[in-house]
Amino acid sequence: MKKIFISLIFLLVFTSCVLHVYRFTSVNYNNSKISISTGLVDAQKENSPLDYIWIYDKRDSSEKPHDVKILSSTIKIVSDGKEYTIATTPNSENIHIYKQGVIITDDFKAYIGKVQLDDGTIIDIPPLSFKKTVYVERYSVISDTINAGGRGKExxxxxxxxxxxxKK
Known part of the structure; x- marks a missing residue:
């Protein structure tokens, strides 16, 4: 019984968890009014396909929501030399890629076109280049318990x- 207890203590002390979060990030676009984000089907797997592209108004908050409308009925995505035409949902700020059967796992270029903010402003988004990025964080049971305010370490x-x- 004593050996099991000691083994359990050692397991807790020396165990740490490493969290990997993957996504695609636009490398060539910055705008003061909108932000463009992506989601993967499973953000913790490197080869997980692109699920959606989300365009949102930076003024958006829980107290005062702001909407963005994608004006084009389709967008174009180019990845690995292949071109895909993706239908958009009218009056939506999300472009669902995976639901349409398109599997994108590598860097890509997206041609979104124009979007409209709820104040009437129209923004023409240039072709966007997306690269797969990763955020890695380590959690440790002991150090996170001792330093209760600061979870994890980037x-x-x-x-x-x-x-x-x-890593090499």
Whole structure:
């Protein structure tokens, strides 16, 4: 019984968890009014496909929501030399890629076109280049318990290519 208890204590003390969160990040676009984000089907798996692209108004908050409408009925995505036409949902700020049977797992270029904010402003989004990025964080049972206010420790945030180079 004593050995089991000691083994359990050692397991808790020396066990840490490493969390990987993957997504695609636009590398060539910054706008003061809108932000463009992506989601993967499973954000903790490197080869998980792109699920959606989300365009949102930076003024949006829980107290005062702001909407964005994608004006084009379709967008174009180019990945690995293949071109895909993706239908958009009218008056939506989300572009669902995976639901339409398109599997994107590598860097891609998206041609979204124009979006409209709820104040009437129309923004023409240039072709966007997206790279797969990873955020890596380590959690430790003991250190997180001792330092209750500061959970986890960031290990890396950047492109998947750079992360793989760093690990070598």
């Amino acid at each position: 290990i890396f945030s950047g492109t998947v290519e750079d992360y793989k180079k760093q």
